Amino acid sequence: MKGPTGCGKSRFVEYMAWKLGRPLITVACNEDMTASDLVGRYLLDADGTRWLDGPLTVAARIGAICYLDEVVEARQDTTVVIHPLTDHRRILPLDKKGELVPAHPDFQLVISYNPGYQSLMKDLKQSTKQRFTGFDFDYPEPAVETEIVTRETGVDPGTAGRLVTIGHAARNLKGHGLDEGISTRLLVYAATLIRGGVAPRDACRMALVRPITDDVDIRATLDHAVDATFE
Numbered sequence: 001m002k003g004p005t006g007c008g009k010s011r012f013v014e015y016m017a018w019k020l021g022r023p024l025i026t027v028a029c030n031e032d033m034t035a036s037d038l039v040g041r042y043l044l045d046a047d048g049t050r051w052l053d054g055p056l057t058v059a060a061r062i063g064a065i066c067y068l069d070e071v072v073e074a075r076q077d078t079t080v081v082i083h084p085l086t087d088h089r090r091i092l093p094l095d096k097k098g099e100l101v102p103a104h105p106d107f108q109l110v111i112s113y114n115p116g117y118q119s120l121m122k123d124l125k126q127s128t129k130q131r132f133t134g135f136d137f138d139y140p141e142p143a144v145e146t147e148i149v150t151r152e153t154g155v156d157p158g159t160a161g162r163l164v165t166i167g168h169a170a171r172n173l174k175g176h177g178l179d180e181g182i183s184t185r186l187l188v189y190a191a192t193l194i195r196g197g198v199a200p201r202d203a204c205r206m207a208l209v210r211p212i213t214d215d216v217d218i219r220a221t222l223d224h225a226v227d228a229t230f231e
């Protein structure tokens with residue numbers, strides 16, 4: 001799943017797991033992560049050494065959905081441990097333990113990343129990419145996003161609609177000084193503040209504008225859009 005931050009990728013996987021009635025095991029990937037963090041390792045305790053399965057191994061054994069969030073953050077030599085699991089073999093070799101774990105028939109692997117942040121250093125190998133089907137995610141269209149903000153927070157649809165208008169204005173600035181638009185997640189945060197009694201203009205400044213940019217001119221432009229929307 002590829003798409004900007006806060007557009008609903010993780011929510012989609014959570015919903016899918018709920019709908020299919022499967023356990024979901026989420027791993028937030030980072031560059032310090034090693035293959036052992038995914039697969040498992042021997043631990044020392046009072047009785048000697050004890051093997052502890054990592055999250056990927058647990059998921060493969062019990063037939064869970066394993067979700068590797070922000071997978072491009074992991075180093076490529078870490079990511080290759082999924083290769084034998086994600087082709088016709090469907091096995092996970094635990095090299096250090098000398099065990100081959102056959103994946104449960106229900107085991108599924110989902111990975112996500114934000115292609116906007118991609119650099120040459122942070123990309124998936126073609127050999128990894130070509131083991132998956134791809135799904136493009138983007139911010140929802142205004143009517144749907146308004147419904148999401150309303151349902152997630154309980155604000156009235158009018159307020160939600162105004163927040164969505166501001167979000168769309170900001171998304172048009174992407175590439176013109178903004179690296180990333182105002183996400184659905186931020187609209188939900190702003191609506192939550194408003195629902196809690198914060199004045200809409202203040203809520204928008206705090207939740208929508210200040211987090212995404214330090215550029216004085218762009219802040220002024222967005223603040224202006226906020227003031228025009230919540231008069």
Ligand SMILES: Nc1ncnc2c1ncn2[C@@H]1O[C@H](COP(=O)(O)OP(=O)(O)O)[C@@H](O)[C@H]1O
Nearest residue numbers: 005006007008009010011012148152184185188
């Ligand atoms: N399609 C959606 N349906 C319901 N809530 C959504 C949706 N998209 C985003 N949200 C809201 O935004 C927040 C962030 O979404 P999330 O799925 O965590 O984004 P991502 O994983 O793409 O960064 C969610 O917690 C939810 O409140």
Ligand SMILES: [Mg+2]
Nearest residue numbers: 009010011069
């Ligand atoms: Mg996410």
